Amino acid sequence: MRGDLATRRFVTVRGEAVDVLTSGVYRYNARAVAAEGVGWDAVTLFLVVPALFIALAFVRRGSLRATLFTIGLLAYLLYQYLEYAVFLAYGPLFLLYVATFALSLTAIALLVARIDLGGLGARFARGFPRRSVIALGVFMAVLLCAMWLPLVLRTMGGSTGTALAGATTMVVQAFDLGLLVPLGIATAVTVYRRSPAGYLLASVVVVKACAMATAIASMLVVEWMATGVLAIGFIAVFALTAMGSAILAVKVYKSVGPPGASPASSDPLTIHERTYSSPRRILRELGA
Numbered sequence: 265m266r267g268d269l270a271t272r273r274f275v276t277v278r279g280e281a282v283d284v285l286t287s288g289v290y291r292y293n294a295r296a297v298a299a300e301g302v303g304w305d306a307v308t309l310f311l312v313v314p315a316l317f318i319a320l321a322f323v324r325r326g327s328l329r330a331t332l333f334t335i336g337l338l339a340y341l342l343y344q345y346l347e348y349a350v351f352l353a354y355g356p357l358f359l360l361y362v363a364t365f366a367l368s369l370t371a372i373a374l375l376v377a378r379i380d381l382g383g384l385g386a387r388f389a390r391g392f393p394r395r396s397v398i399a400l401g402v403f404m405a406v407l408l409c410a411m412w413l414p415l416v417l418r419t420m421g422g423s424t425g426t427a428l429a430g431a432t433t434m435v436v437q438a439f440d441l442g443l444l445v446p447l448g449i450a451t452a453v454t455v456y457r458r459s460p461a462g463y464l465l466a467s468v469v470v471v472k473a474c475a476m477a478t479a480i481a482s483m484l485v486v487e488w489m490a491t492g493v494l495a496i497g498f499i500a501v502f503a504l505t506a507m508g509s510a511i512l513a514v515k516v517y518k519s520v521g522p523p524g525a526s527p528a529s530s531d532p533l534t535i536h537e538r539t540y541s542s543p544r545r546i547l548r549e550l551g552a
Contacts, residue, residue: 270287447469467516
């Protein structure tokens, strides 16, 4: 499947010289791109897929935690394999990529339809890490914009250098800026406003951020082993992001309580934001 890792030099229409693999499932992809794919696939195969099967067993029992966790894992698979299908060179795994992202999207829709979104906020206790989730959403948007916008603006009117790695356009950058940046902003805004959608997005984003940051760190390590280029700064950033997201995910999912639990939406800020006719009622709600 992996081939003999032999490469040949290929010059694109933009004049970019790329070493592409000549055999295996990553055939016709640049060596650096194939190395990145190996890193992603290792995390998917050994972490995400086992976690998904375990979570599905609890989804069948009606667990809200498991349902939200599964949606997060499926969001990771949807993003990864949609990107694979349109970015990697056409090969024998193309239909697998398409089937994976199509099934992930369908499963997400079916699972979301099972959730009572109107009452979702009432299932989260006061321990819900609201400010940390908002910070994660903003961090996602700022990090990706800082990574890709300078590159895009720098190459739009001139040579792309080696930025495309043999591709014809910036697929990864388009996905990150067009999907993940809005997702981060939407999560931050809806959680700030205490919208029911915010609790759903928060539960999904912390899982996806943890899985994706882990995959990117793994990807960069494998790329270093294959090409000798060590991006220690980015490895550190994404490793720390993975750990921070994991810690935040634990806090988010620990705050999910049984029906009738004291909801996160009953905290002082929410009560203050509501319009009450009597200040005494506000004080009573705050426990004064």
